[in-house]
Amino acid sequence: MTALLENPNPQFKNTNSSMLEPHAEIKNEIWSHRSATASAQIQNPNFFDQIEQLKNKLFDGWDGEDGLAPTQTATDLAKQVIRYALYLHRNYFPSTKWVEPDLSPTSDGGVDLEWEIGNRYLLLNVSGKGEISCLIKNNQANLGTGSASFLYACIYIQWVLAGGL
Amino acid sequence: MRNPNNFSRHDYLYRRIPDTNLNLKDYSIKPSAFSYKEGESVSVFSPLVRTPRDVLQLCIDEQKEYSCSPNPKTRLKGENFLNKNGTTVEQLVEKGWRVAEIRPVLLAEKISRIGKIEFSGHQDLWAKTDDINDFKKFCADKATLLTKEECLSKVVPKEIFFRRNFCFFFVTLISLTKRILGTIISTVEKLGSQKK
Numbered sequence: 001m002t003a004l005l006e007n008p009n010p011q012f013k014n015t016n017s018s019m020l021e022p023h024a025e026i027k028n029e030i031w032s033h034r035s036a037t038a039s040a041q042i043q044n045p046n047f048f049d050q051i052e053q054l055k056n057k058l059f060d061g062w063d064g065e066d067g068l069a070p071t072q073t074a075t076d077l078a079k080q081v082i083r084y085a086l087y088l089h090r091n092y093f094p095s096t097k098w099v100e101p102d103l104s105p106t107s108d109g110g111v112d113l114e115w116e117i118g119n120r121y122l123l124l125n126v127s128g129k130g131e132i133s134c135l136i137k138n139n140q141a142n143l144g145t146g147s148a149s150f151l152y153a154c155i156y157i158q159w160v161l162a163g164g165l
Numbered sequence: 166m167r168n169p170n171n172f173s174r175h176d177y178l179y180r181r182i183p184d185t186n187l188n189l190k191d192y193s194i195k196p197s198a199f200s201y202k203e204g205e206s207v208s209v210f211s212p213l214v215r216t217p218r219d220v221l222q223l224c225i226d227e228q229k230e231y232s233c234s235p236n237p238k239t240r241l242k243g244e245n246f247l248n249k250n251g252t253t254v255e256q257l258v259e260k261g262w263r264v265a266e267i268r269p270v271l272l273a274e275k276i277s278r279i280g281k282i283e284f285s286g287h288q289d290l291w292a293k294t295d296d297i298n299d300f301k302k303f304c305a306d307k308a309t310l311l312t313k314e315e316c317l318s319k320v321v322p323k324e325i326f327f328r329r330n331f332c333f334f335f336v337t338l339i340s341l342t343k344r345i346l347g348t349i350i351s352t353v354e355k356l357g358s359q360k361k
Contacts, residue, residue: 054185057185058185059241059242059245059246059249060242061228061231061242061243061245061246062183062185062246063181063183063185063186064181064183064224064227064228064246065208066202102188102195104185104186104195104197104198105185105186105197106197106200107200107201107202108200108201108202108203110200112195112196112197112200112301114195114196123196123298123301123302125297125298133296133297133298134298135296135298135299135302137302142299145296145298145299146296
């Protein structure tokens with residue numbers, strides 16, 4: 001696990017200009033928490049076990065309809081996002097507390113990762129085809145919604161984690 | 166527990182919620198419970214025709230049918246479901262499955278249309294926006310999860326009872342009339358050919 005965190009090897013997919021880009025407000029706040037001086041104490045996240053369990057547990061038709069089991073593409077990408085978000089958190093944002101996302105399957109073979117910390121809310125969807133999309137809310141107000149790049153998804157995670165400060 | 170006769174069933178729709186789409190700590194509904202594939206709709210059921218228990222029973226009946234299918238893929242799908250979730254509504258509810266109630270009027274800004282009520286009570290709900298995440302979260306926030314007792318209740322509201330029996334009576338009447346008319350016509354034809 002530690003090796004994975006040290007070497008996240010992110011794949012910067014989906015980086016076209018129509019992607020949902022963080023507001024200046026979000027960017028500024030994220031950078032204000034940035035600190036490379038300390039390394040956060042993170043317990044080994046059990047997200048990786050959870051997502052494996054979910055993938056092994058579910059089968060096509062799990063929802064009683066035509067729901068697809070989580071695809072390899074979706075679970076791999078979700079793991080990469082968390083791995084890189086953890087890397088960023090550990091090395092640059094140690095003042096925030098790492099919180100595991102709430103994980104659940106979607107009918108297209110994708111997975112939803114959900115955080116609600118303080119007034120901040122992030123729903124990050126990795127579709128069965130391996131596309132990332134987000135819904136970001138602050139105080140119940142929509143800050144943004146739409147497809148997001150790998151890197152922006154990781155930045156949003158840092159933003160939502162800062163809601164606990 | 167709410168008396169099912171005390172509210173208007175025109176105002177609600179039921180949605181089946183799998184255990185994996187519920188937060189089992191506080192029984193809150195996760196947005197993924199309202200996920201749908203691109204270009205497809207969300208399946209809901211009309212309380213005019215079905216009780217929450219019926220909605221779960223329909224799912225089991227469908228899986229039982231699948232498990233007897235000659236198609237190996239469909240058969241496996243049905244068998245997997247029944248092995249994992251059980252073969253009765255009680256077992257399904259014990260596993261964590263529930264039914265949620267949604268009021269279309271609260272979702273009006275996110276829904277483009279609601280399909281016709283099928284004979285089974287099934288209806289399609291079409292999202293207005295292409296943004297699935299926004300739709301899912303909105304629905305999850307507005308939906309109300311029914312309790313274990315409400316999902317298991319065998320009480321059939323009067324309206325549903327009459328409607329169901331009326332449908333049964335109507336279908337039986339039509340098929341009987343068809344048969345009788347068929348017999349009369351064939352008898353008349355036989356007599357006609359004998360006379361000739």
